[in-house]
Amino acid sequence: MSYTAPLKEMLFVMRDLADMTKVATLPGFEDANLDTAQAVLDEAAKFNGEVLAPLNIEGDRHPSTWANGEVTTTPGFKDAFRQFGEGGWQGVMHPVEYDGQGLPKLIATPCIEMMNAANMSFALCPLLTDGAIEALLTAGTDAQKQLYVPKLISGEWTGTMNLTEPQAGSDLALVRTRAEPQGDGTFKVFGTKIFITYGEHDMADNIVHLVLARTPSAPEGVKGISLFLVPKFMVNEDGSLGERNDVRCVSIEHKLGIKASPTAVLQYGDHGGAIGYLIGEENRGLEYMFIMMNAARFAVGMQGVAIADQAYQKAVAYAKDRVQSRPVDGSAKQSVAIIQHPDVRRMLATMRSLTEGARALAYVAAAHSDFAHHHPDEQVRASHQAIYEFLVPIVKGWSTEMSIDVASLGVQVHGGMGFIEETGAAQYYRDARILTIYEGTTAIQANDLIGRKTVRDGGATAQTLLTQVDQTIAALEHHDGAAFDAMHRHLKAGREAFANVVEFMVQNTKRDPNAVFAGSVPYLKLAGIVLSGWQMARALLVANEKRSEDEAFYGAKIATAHFFADHILPQAVALEASIVSAKGNEGVLALDIDQF
């Protein structure tokens, strides 16, 4: 299986939609100009295409295996991970003082996309390590940061997030794992954690588990959860490894996809207690975990974009190669490559435009994160932070929902061959299916989008975005032609739909929460469609401007934006109908539980 990073497209989005040049003016990012970005992306494309992509299908065929508490990863993964660490790829966006490269999230994001497109199962290990690094940087002591972060960045060690327990999935209030203080500042941790990605493996010398648990004095519910660091091997003060800690992998899951990524059941404290260290303050664990989780949610959104792009690339290659049937317009007497057939073209254009739209929205969000963290003006930071936080559940929820559809279309383009595992298209369909579930299901994202992001500020952030959309709509008006007409009409209708739903949410969430939350996922999808469509509209304007510079690239961009306008944006209005005009969603809630 091959993967070619869409470097030109990535750089277009960074430069022309996500304001790369302005990001490079932020304090600390002075060297992070477009040339740097291009150099980093070139290297990333090389590493991911040459080292990780060939291992993707291997991982599916030879998943991680468990025996006697130890997990052996797919042949080749260990060596690839060594190269990954040596290449500095774990540190792209982490601080220079801990041996990271200190680059903007806007540059790290395409790197994350590439790695996930090349090999999602592999990329999950760094993804979780990123989360552990974030949490330590946020809430760890200086000593903890010094001891753990450089080793995590170098790839000598990896990190995990331990939230889920059998009875506590989305509902972390139900976490039961307990941490007993030992009087010496350490804790002994007891409990069972499930669904722990790379909770055990053989690719690094140590694993740093970040674990949600309750201290004996903790209040019930989510306000009584603390965050602990539990290393697989104890760490001496000089960073060398000590004894094995009392955390064991008792099994790994047999999954639909991402089979190379070991999903561990971890047992803490069966032999006297696993030594753990409190991170930050007691009972604030959930807060810290949310920092990790927001970073991870954004990254999972990028997994959606990545797998969609990979599925698209594979489908295009097959459609150009496979000869079958004469063209419907009678333009040839012979059978032609199936990409000549209008419905295959429609499927490929759907895959492409959804992927481009979601990618653009995600990169734009990444730039907002850079401004939110690095802009000298506090008010500017706050305003970018609000937009970034608004976009995170959309990037996570929408990119992943669309990725399942795109991967499914990828199978469809392959016809019967798509259903045969050897072809590889089916792997994306299986792998993608986890994305709308882990790091918070789409419904959890949608609840976040409604509650914390839309309603809490009375719709203010949504309104900020709508105002920006309006500027784009106004700009579209100055142009003629079918693409501009379609985009103007459908983006405007989508914008109205979005605005109506926001108003509905703001006005009814308290009064009729069931009605509002019955429309939560439709709202998230609507937001994803309209805001991605907005990016496609911005791309259309730029492409129209620059068309003569590169007809092939910008012409394709215009056609893709046109397609998005005609085929994807109209769904926003249908979604609005299912939220607002459904008036309280009586249809959803009228069925008694017994009637199901």
Added chain:
Amino acid sequence: MSYTAPLKEMLFVMRDLADMTKVATLPGFEDANLDTAQAVLDEAAKFNGEVLAPLNIEGDRHPSTWANGEVTTTPGFKDAFRQFGEGGWQGVMHPVEYDGQGLPKLIATPCIEMMNAANMSFALCPLLTDGAIEALLTAGTDAQKQLYVPKLISGEWTGTMNLTEPQAGSDLALVRTRAEPQGDGTFKVFGTKIFITYGEHDMADNIVHLVLARTPSAPEGVKGISLFLVPKFMVNEDGSLGERNDVRCVSIEHKLGIKASPTAVLQYGDHGGAIGYLIGEENRGLEYMFIMMNAARFAVGMQGVAIADQAYQKAVAYAKDRVQSRPVDGSAKQSVAIIQHPDVRRMLATMRSLTEGARALAYVAAAHSDFAHHHPDEQVRASHQAIYEFLVPIVKGWSTEMSIDVASLGVQVHGGMGFIEETGAAQYYRDARILTIYEGTTAIQANDLIGRKTVRDGGATAQTLLTQVDQTIAALEHHDGAAFDAMHRHLKAGREAFANVVEFMVQNTKRDPNAVFAGSVPYLKLAGIVLSGWQMARALLVANEKRSEDEAFYGAKIATAHFFADHILPQAVALEASIVSAKGNEGVLALDIDQF
């Protein structure tokens, strides 16, 4: 894994939507009244629930295996197939003179649904045998019918359809398998066929292969294809088995789903030629194959309904059992079963309403087929035949497309557990994925819907259906309440969208075939949504009438119809936009092949 046939729902659709009582007045169906139907369905529910359903997950875990040309099916399948044959289930809709039960398709259809819901991999064997029986009854000689059909109906032998070759998938013009006349009325067949469902297995004494091949004098293309019967074991005149024929299974595929169903590569004639018998006339093979295929396409549509219903049942059971998080409306301080959460309710209602709508449309189509075959008046027969033929690609295409979404939602309802194979939800997601591909991809169905079904009669059949939809819309006007309001509004809008698209197709297919066919699958989906919605509207009218007789059942029906109106029907308008207002789908076709 358990399966409970939705008998009440099935009987409701048969009686109140598909005119069972009228079907039972047709010549030959005098005994096929509602009581008969109920008795047959009760028995079918028992057999499928008790015998086939428990083997479904077994088939996924222990797929058919190949060794030395022989295929061993999943343990338990052989015995279950014996019971299937002895129970007379293969013969439900086949003629009494060949030992069938001679029941209407309207009664056979729920039986087919149940078997596929219980165990789709198993059900594929009877599905293909049905096709072989149809072809023999249509085109076989009396001697051929007498020799083969009773054994196929009894389950002693099974049948296959051999169309596909490596270079000839959707494009049968490329078929290369050749049949050489031996001068004694027999032929020797040489060639390779792939993707042959149950092309080899151990569940029956013999396998009757129906094979598309070319005679030496045949013209090129689809007009030079003939149909041959090639038995695995030669059959003596008394029906006893003779020597092994020269057809060998050289491998079976490693597939994403329906793993228990062996998908064979068959090699004909490697040792001197496989003896084959011409079925019907030379060079008319494709015509006969289409008869089999139309029956098979309808049945695959039922597979979509079946797997959607099974995925729904499983998701409901999990959602009632799994306790997680407090309700959003603050109505409980404790965590509740997740079915209490509005978005879970929305997902389940989506699954349910899509399934009910597609089922109703399919049963209605089955009744049209019964009228088309059994009504004494030729003109009445012709008019029902036209409607049935219009509906077949929609039943096939739409039921299967929606089944993938429904199975995917089923995984989503299960959260993280849905991704774990042991749970079983993932199997439906994998199994369903073949349905939009085999027996003609959705695009093939959509091309058929446009070309042969919509445009060839200038939209007349579509208009007949629209007129019937109008009558339902008019009936809705006489009622008040949220469900009726929503249904009236959205069905009317959907009907307009449908009518506009039909007009667009009729006017532009010749003039601009690429533009029309770029909208083919969207049109098929639109038709599926509107015509299913129409059935939901008819159900709403009946349920409203009868509500006091059975509040639980009819109340649920009203709520489900209401949901369909608010959440599913609005998509029709979005689809119309992507076909008609896209004005020639410049967006689809503007991208050059090199730009993909």
